Amino acid sequence: MIGLNIVGAGRLGQSVAYLAAGSGRYRIGGVLCRSLARAEAAVAFVGAGAACADFAALPDAELTLIAVPDARIAALAAALAARDWPAGSLVFHASGAGELDLLAPLAARGVAVGCLHPAFSFAEPARAVATFAxxxxxxxxxxxxxxxxxxxxxxxxGAPFRLAPGGKAAYHAALSVASNYLVTLTALAGRLAKDAGVPDAAVPGLLGPLMRQTLENALALGPEAALTGPIVRGDVGTVARHLAVLAEPGDAAAYRALGRLTVALADGKLDGAARDALLARLAR
Ligand SMILES: NC(=O)c1ccc[n+]([C@@H]2O[C@H](COP(=O)([O-])OP(=O)(O)OC[C@H]3O[C@@H](n4cnc5c(N)ncnc54)[C@H](OP(=O)(O)O)[C@@H]3O)[C@@H](O)[C@H]2O)c1
Incomplete structure (x- = not known):
């Protein structure tokens, strides 16, 4: 059995501890929160481990997960670096945005460091462990x-894969673009539909099926093959009419920036004249 300490037994820490204990291959050691009551509640959920409220109470373990909010990882790593670490100890965090160097004080002490970021939303541990596979x-x-x-x-x-060294920022940007910006695009499309007179209540029904179908196509066929619409057809006139009704400068700037990326995606299907005309219209 491999020993696993949990430092920060919130939504992710509890979920990982529960699943690791359930695998039969990991023995949960210390479960640390700032409050002993919260650590005890986490141990009750996990069904294993010893609740702790200070670093000194953490037992030695081969693996230690730091699962506190991102902004606190560096300070915690610095504090943890002050304790003795047996040879072979590995400390890791679970942040998607945070780099490995958040754990530099531990690395400087000769402790192995790493990161394991599940691309999953641990909103509530009991639901998370049921759907994590x-x-x-x-x-x-x-x-x-x-x-x-x-x-x-x-x-x-989980299904592990390795990031390139220094790839953390690009990895997290990919997730943010895929998730957050999809929401922003949904909001922009909804505003335009309302400008056209579509009733509020009808917007999800208008945009939803198209957005889902497009996303499924892009994932299944690849972005180039999934692309339809005025840009890949080289239809500069329609692009100009769209731009003419984008009253908000921010909306027009976003349309032009995404339009230029779309021209690049459509490049193999556009002749040179259409490509140049589109880029000229989208540059303005
Ligand atoms: N939640 C997700 O969906 C998700 C997904 C992927 C990655 N992550 C990553 O997982 C990590 C944890 O996120 P989370 O959502 O699980 O956070 P969370 O639910 O807010 O839990 C954080 C835990 O850290 C404890 N804590 C805070 N400061 C501490 C300290 N100084 N010493 C000891 N314990 C401390 C808190 O204990 P108290 O209650 O006693 O304050 C709490 O149990 C972050 O790096 C996050 O980026 C989260």
Whole structure:
């Protein structure tokens, strides 16, 4: 059995601990929160481990997960670096945006460090553990750390993959664009539909099926093959008419920027004259 400490037993920490304990391959050691009552509640959920409220109470374990809010990881790593770490200890965080160097004070003490980021929303631990299976888990660290974290990711039902060194920012930007900007695009499309007189209540029914179908096509066929519409047809006149009704400068700027990326995506299907005309119209 591999020992696993949990420092920060919130939504992710509790869920990972529960799944690791349930795999039969990990023994949950210490479960640390700032308040002992919260650590005890986490231990009750996980069904394993010893509740702690200070670092000194943490037992030695091969693996220690730091699952506190991102802004606190560096300070916690600095505080944890002050304790003695047996040879072979690996400390890892679960942040999607945070780099490995958040754990630099531990690395400086010779502790192995890594990151395991599940691309999953742990809104509520009981629901999370029931639906986690198959979740992609991004790993960061040296070869040995990545191998140990891949073993944990598989044990909890995840699908591990490794990021390129220094790839954390691009990885997190990819997730943010895919998730957050999709919401922003939905809002922009909804505003335009309302400008056209579509009743509020009818907007989801108008946009939803088209958006879902387009997303499914883009994922199944690839973005180039899934692209339809005026840009890939080289229809500069329609693009100009769209721009003419975008009253908000921010909306027009977003349309032009995304339009230029769309021209690049359509490049293989556009002749040179159409491409140049589109880019000229989208530059203004
Ligand atoms: N939630 C998600 O969907 C998700 C998904 C992927 C990755 N992550 C990553 O997972 C990490 C944890 O996120 P979360 O959503 O699980 O956070 P969370 O639910 O807010 O839980 C944070 C936990 O950290 C504890 N904590 C805070 N400061 C502490 C300290 N100084 N010492 C010890 N414990 C401390 C809190 O304990 P108290 O209650 O006692 O304050 C709480 O139990 C973050 O790096 C986040 O980016 C989260």
């Amino acid at each position: 198959g979740t992609p888990c991004a790993l960061d660290g040296d070869d040995a750390a990545v191998a140990r974290l891949a073993e944990l990711a598989c044990a909890i039902g």
